[in-house]
Amino acid sequence: xxxxxxxxxxxxxxxxxxxxxxxxxxxxxxxxxxxxxxxxxxxxxxxxxxxxxxxxxxxxxxxxxxxxxxxxxxxxxxxxxxxxxxxxxxxxxxxxxxxxxxxxxxxxxxxxxxxxxxxxxxxxxxxxxxxxxxxxxxxxxxxxxxxxxxxxxxxxxxxxxxxxxxxxxxxxxxxxxxxxxxxxxxxxxxxxxxxxxxxxxxxxxxxxxxxxxxxxxxxxxxxxxxxxxxxxxxxxxxxxxxxxxxxxxxxxxxxxxxxxxxxxxxxxxxxxxxxxxx
Amino acid sequence: xxxxxxxxxxxxxxxxxxxxxxxxxxxxxxxxxxxxxxxxxxxxxxxxxxxxxxxxxxxxxxxxxxxxxxxxxxxxxxxxxxxxxxxxxxxxxxxxxxxxxxxxxxxxxxxxxxxxxxxxxxxxxxxxxxxxxxxxxxxxxxxxxxxxxxxxxxxxxxxxxxxxxxxxxxxxxxxxxxxxxxxxxxxxxxxxxxxxxxxxxxxxxxxxxxxxxxxxxxxxxxxxxxxxxxxxxxxxxxxxxxxxxxxxxxxxxxxxxxxxxxxxx
Numbered sequence: 001x002x003x004x005x006x007x008x009x010x011x012x013x014x015x016x017x018x019x020x021x022x023x024x025x026x027x028x029x030x031x032x033x034x035x036x037x038x039x040x041x042x043x044x045x046x047x048x049x050x051x052x053x054x055x056x057x058x059x060x061x062x063x064x065x066x067x068x069x070x071x072x073x074x075x076x077x078x079x080x081x082x083x084x085x086x087x088x089x090x091x092x093x094x095x096x097x098x099x100x101x102x103x104x105x106x107x108x109x110x111x112x113x114x115x116x117x118x119x120x121x122x123x124x125x126x127x128x129x130x131x132x133x134x135x136x137x138x139x140x141x142x143x144x145x146x147x148x149x150x151x152x153x154x155x156x157x158x159x160x161x162x163x164x165x166x167x168x169x170x171x172x173x174x175x176x177x178x179x180x181x182x183x184x185x186x187x188x189x190x191x192x193x194x195x196x197x198x199x200x201x202x203x204x205x206x207x208x209x210x211x212x213x214x215x216x217x218x219x220x221x222x223x224x225x226x227x228x229x230x231x232x233x234x235x236x237x238x239x240x241x242x243x244x245x246x247x248x249x250x251x252x253x254x255x256x257x258x259x260x261x262x263x264x265x266x267x268x269x270x271x272x273x274x275x276x277x278x
Numbered sequence: 279x280x281x282x283x284x285x286x287x288x289x290x291x292x293x294x295x296x297x298x299x300x301x302x303x304x305x306x307x308x309x310x311x312x313x314x315x316x317x318x319x320x321x322x323x324x325x326x327x328x329x330x331x332x333x334x335x336x337x338x339x340x341x342x343x344x345x346x347x348x349x350x351x352x353x354x355x356x357x358x359x360x361x362x363x364x365x366x367x368x369x370x371x372x373x374x375x376x377x378x379x380x381x382x383x384x385x386x387x388x389x390x391x392x393x394x395x396x397x398x399x400x401x402x403x404x405x406x407x408x409x410x411x412x413x414x415x416x417x418x419x420x421x422x423x424x425x426x427x428x429x430x431x432x433x434x435x436x437x438x439x440x441x442x443x444x445x446x447x448x449x450x451x452x453x454x455x456x457x458x459x460x461x462x463x464x465x466x467x468x469x470x471x472x473x474x475x476x477x478x479x480x481x482x483x484x485x486x487x488x489x490x491x492x493x494x495x496x497x498x499x500x501x502x503x504x505x506x507x508x509x510x511x512x513x514x515x516x517x518x519x520x521x522x523x524x525x526x527x528x529x530x531x532x533x534x535x536x537x538x539x540x541x542x543x
Contacts, residue, residue: 150308157312186335188352190359191392194330198394202326206303207293213301220302222311224324226398230386242324244303256316261429262538 034126036107040148047152050131053100056124057093061085068116068234071172074204075237078170082114082241083208085121086166090143093123098138102127104161105143106151110225110243116233144245146223154222157257160250162216167209168241173197175236194238198228201240209242218246294370297323304400306378310424314377317431319402322371327363328396331356335391338448338513343473345480346513349446353515356395357381357442361419364397368417373401374410375418377427379440381519385508393507412438413493420521422499430498434527438492443484443518447477451512474514478502481516494522 034051036044044050061081068075097105108125125143128151144151144161154161174193176184184191213221224244231237297303304311304321314321333352338344360381368376379399386394399419404410412418420437422430430437450469460467481502489497500520507515 146308153312154308157315184332185391187332188334188348188355189332190356191330191332194392194394195328198328198330202328203293206324207296210293210296210301210303213303214296219300220304220321222304223307224303224305226305226326228396229384229394235386244305254315257312259313259316259428261432261533261535 035124036126036148040107043149043152044128045131047155048131049128049152049155051148052102052127052129053097054124055093055096055100055102055105055127056122057089057091057096058120058122059085059088059092060118060120061088062118063116065117068170068231068237072174073172074200075170075172078114078119078237078239079168079204081119082112082121082168082170083166085112085119086164086168086243089121089123090164091138093125093143094141095138097127097141097143098136100127101129101133101135102141103129103133103136104141106161107147108143108145108164110145110164112227112241114231114239145225145243146245150223153257154247155250156255158249158251158253158255159247162218162246162248164243165209165213165216165218165221165246166241166243167205167207167212168239169201169204169208170231170237170239171197171201171204173230173236173238197238198240201238202228205240205242209244213246216246217248219248221246294323294367297371305398306400306424310378310427313424313428314400314402317428318405319374319377320405322373322401322403323367324398325364325367325371325373325376325401326396326398327360327365327367328394329356329359329363330392330394331359332392339450341450341453342448343450343469343476344448345477346446346448349509349513349515350444353444353446353517356393357397357444360395360397361440364399365416365419368399368401368419371401372403373417374404375420375437376401377420377437378423379419379421381421381440381442383505383507391508410436421519422521426499430523432532434525435498435523436526438494438522438524439488441485441488441492441494441497441520441522443481443486443488444515445477445480445484446509446513446515447473447480449473449477449512449514477514477516478518481518485518485520489520489522492522493524495524497522 032051033054035054036051041051061084063078063081067077093105105125105127108123111122113120142161142163145164146161176193221244224242226242228240231239302321303324305324306314306321331352334348336346336348338346376399379397382396384394418437419440421440422437497520500518503517505515506513
């Protein structure tokens, strides 16, 4: 699905020409680095933004030994470590972007690894700014895991990203007693201890993400990613983590994009594979 | 969908209350979000239902093709639990429907007979305030993506519900005599063919029954999945999953599609 230049009311060519000339003329401009594709670069320029620098933020937070094995209720320290690691990584990312003169970071790759002794968060993205804009304070720099393409489409529809909202919670699932295990062996039953643990982890994680979105004065969170399930190193601890980009209407109303229908000539996808019957 | 008592945890209701005050969460991509808006809906929240379920033991006969009713029941019940909980959350939010529903089964190391069934989707509400709930007065559910949802709405059809049918089937092993007699020959293996046919028919019929119950005129985007889960090679689950639709509006004259060549990789 595409939206043509006319319907969005933006004169693409003149903007791109302006952007390119700005690049060549100012001697102060240093070369830029970005992991954007050509398409994305064009998309950015079409809405009057430019890539500045490839920036990263990284943080490792330790968790106490033996934290994951026994207990009940939420594993508070693990949730805090996750939140702190994320906050530190995001701050570093935004500081770096601010130093480079950017107003935001798009296409942030979020990589998080949780081990029994520490939690690691690494963020890499492309710092962007409206073409030729002045430096802003790091606290005003937004980070978003939306691709540059999605970012520009969002801007065209009248919305703006405000930052990443993250929520995570880790909860012990009570072990079933030997008697219960044996009794349930041959039955179709719901394992309520696990279901409840997942639910409470999820509620806390979602709540944390939502309050962080509200704190940023957002009206929504898009492209929420969910990672859930028992921890690989502790089968009786379940984790639930969510993150997404906080957005807000920048103008007074949503602008419809009026997509036009296209038929792609790409090769069809093979849906049925006879070998799967083996 | 059967009626269940409202058994959501208290915290959920609190969180959903927060969502009613304007904030929305959604796992839709930006494209899908914009298209859902384009179709006249606004996302209200990410809704989810999950159930961790232990499936019982079922004995199978080595040389007999049969449906394993206990396992079928387990797969049905557990998905139903997850779906109903998701629907409850959507109802709580006053949503008209849920789009982009994903229905997954995850196996973890809690034991080989326990699996997590999870249903996740984005609850949406019509912006014109007219209720779009289905015939049963419940929010519609649909596994269509935001793109498909918009395209469907252009044709005057509206989704009614995610319908599914499942069948766990044991396919008989062939006896030694049969194996020997067909060695070196080009022959159809009728027992395998028949078993697969029957299992598929059962799953499809059950899905169609569900859509009839919703008063739907058709099922779109049907996926037929075959999985062995953890039961070994001769036990297969056939899962048919699709979105039941009915015609609600006059046919909108569709724009003539433009042929393009994408520059994407």
